[in-house]
Amino acid sequence: MSNINLSTASKLKGKVVVVTASTDGIGFAIAKRLATDGANVVVSSRKEKNVKEALRKLKGEGLSAEGVVCHVAKAEDRATLFSTAVEKFGGIDILISNAAANPTAGPVLECEESVWDKIFEINLKAAYLLSKEVLPYIKKRGGGSIIYVSSIVGFQPNNLLGAYSVSKTALLGLTKAAAQDLASDNIRVNCIAPGIVKTRFSSPFYENKSAEDIALQKIPMNRMALPQEMGGVASFLCSDDASYITGETIVVSGGMASRL
Template sequence: MSRSASGELSGKVALVTGGSRGLGRAMALGFARAGADVAIASRKLAGCEAVVKEIEALGRKGLAYSVHADRTEELDALVEATCSRFGRLDVVVNNAATNPAAGPLVDSTGALFDKVYGVNVKGPLHLAARAAQRMAQAGGGVVINVITQGAFKPGPGLGLYCSSKAALYALTKVMAQEWASWNVRVNALAPGPFMTDMMKGAASIPGYLEMVRRSTVMKRIAEPDELVGAALFLASDASSYMTGQALIIDGGILP
């Protein structure tokens, strides 16, 4: 079987959660440019609809869908809506995540823990499982779980967020093992510092952005589009023999 290494997704259907802005939007538009139709899911429908207009301007079809990433019944409906709209589902990107408050672990219990792990772990597992079952019926597919460089290098104040992403990476490894017989590949993307809305919001902290820049060997913060190549690689047949792994895209974070 010949395989393309170009990242071509012609005729494929991708679903991106947290796709209305930032890294999710960049990946969704990258998939559309590579020939895929794309479903965009996020809490705020208006943001999803705006990205769908951009997808349609590229000559592809889009679907905007409002969903809470920790509500399993809504995730079930999202999979059904995507398959109903496009007739198939080939790629799922679990990009939606939350980090409502940074702080020490002694303050990270109870409702805060449940919220972070609900959105960052329970939701992605549920969506991936439901999507993988549909993919298996159609001959296979791809799941991409977006984690973080911090899953491998957690730090004080971010323990809850980083540990939730480390848990999702562990689940990625198990998904890959359990779903290989379905021809469903599962990998993780681990971004480092990217200029997302969250990063821009931190610009008000004196010296923060400069500290982040100095933490990388490339001495800069990436733009969202710089994650697209890695996402296309994982979504396409270019990575046909890769599963259960993580691509770390962090500008060379210093140890």
């Protein structure tokens, strides 16, 4: 893939964005794009070395970024994430909830209860708690945006990602419900559902030629996405260009089957 235009006007200038699980893959690409578009970004990861490396890359390009260790299932880490944004940049305008876990593979009804609980704790409950806890900060700024990162499997479950698929479907419902509740506060809530993106997380789909060939058969554009292609969609949803869009999920899948 070439000719991806990452140079845009500073349409997010002055905005403060918190992005979870944002030191590599889709999360890092989103953080980088929003910073490129003028935002001050706070990146996070469960590992300090990953935070430091992400900040080195972002600041090395002259972008405005800070970082903090955050396990989204830990209340104290979520509190530190938000307090860091306020301390470093003066407030919070946008939350991108990207953290996700998938510790197992297999059909949904073969998932162990403990694994099911872990998947939903990270993929859904943490997204809900992050949204709930960031609200006072966004309201103080007079409004803003919340974006959840779901997945194409939230629309079309994959039998190897059974429980994960269901957790991603639940995010679509959270998007709809939260958008209705927060519209009067000038807070827009939207969702991105990526297809197969070339990241470490999705490596089983392309780690060998046969796996890649099978995956590509389901993608009309006949290629997997690059992480930065999710960044452009996130930037659009955060910006005034999307000022009348809330409660929606944008599927970014290269044409993979999703919905009518």
